[in-house]
Amino acid sequence: MNHSYTVIAYFIYLPIALLLTWYVAQTLFRNGLVFMRDIFFGREEIAKATNSLFRIGFYLLNIGFALYILQIYDTLNGVQGIIEVLSSKIGGFSIYLGIMLFFNLFLFFRGKKVAKQKHDEHMAMQPLATPNK
Amino acid sequence: MNYNISAYIVYLILTGFIIVFVGKLFYRNGRVFILGLMKDDAARTDHLNNILLVAYYLFNIGYAFVKLSFWQSIENLAKLVSSIANNMSVLIFILASTHYLNMVLIWYLSRSKKSPLTIKSFQS
Numbered sequence: 001m002n003h004s005y006t007v008i009a010y011f012i013y014l015p016i017a018l019l020l021t022w023y024v025a026q027t028l029f030r031n032g033l034v035f036m037r038d039i040f041f042g043r044e045e046i047a048k049a050t051n052s053l054f055r056i057g058f059y060l061l062n063i064g065f066a067l068y069i070l071q072i073y074d075t076l077n078g079v080q081g082i083i084e085v086l087s088s089k090i091g092g093f094s095i096y097l098g099i100m101l102f103f104n105l106f107l108f109f110r111g112k113k114v115a116k117q118k119h120d121e122h123m124a125m126q127p128l129a130t131p132n133k
Numbered sequence: 134m135n136y137n138i139s140a141y142i143v144y145l146i147l148t149g150f151i152i153v154f155v156g157k158l159f160y161r162n163g164r165v166f167i168l169g170l171m172k173d174d175a176a177r178t179d180h181l182n183n184i185l186l187v188a189y190y191l192f193n194i195g196y197a198f199v200k201l202s203f204w205q206s207i208e209n210l211a212k213l214v215s216s217i218a219n220n221m222s223v224l225i226f227i228l229a230s231t232h233y234l235n236m237v238l239i240w241y242l243s244r245s246k247k248s249p250l251t252i253k254s255f256q257s
Contacts, residue, residue: 006211064225
């Protein structure tokens, strides 16, 4: 009978973890395209491709992690056990997602900074190359 | 039908779907980068992209099948769900790590050459 509680816990955990991942990725990468346009200076095709490659990587890493921590090792005794086990799992997964979100944001900001530096250097070089324009 | 065989069927359907879906996304989005590295030679880019896609399918589907022979024996429904999730997570982690490795590789290649992917192309 104890196994049925574990199965119920799995089927509560899975949709919550997948929906949470989907929601975070959706929020991050809808706004990520703006950063990518800045980094690649309006080359729309490369900006979109990079954004969706980052999105695929984000989904793979986080859904992989969500499935990896799914297994429940203790035997559950009733609804209380389900709630206690799930709270630690979903809470831990949320914290992990938050860290990954900030890591991706850090990458975006860093890319933007490097691109801006290179652009500025290039603009500074420009008058030397063509003095009469 | 015992638990192990049903686990194999569910696992193969889910991983096959993930591998094909992700492969198509890589194929579509990676083309721009190969085109940049190949100096806008469209024919060579498409050849290389097709070869990369086939290599990706062979590697991952082969790995998914090899996993079947190391499957632990399953006694109940809870074990079924957890073992499918565990095996799939390893496969997805391998996909994710190779994907990030490839992105780093593209970044390095486009940095070292004067490719149109970087800001250096403004100078030409």
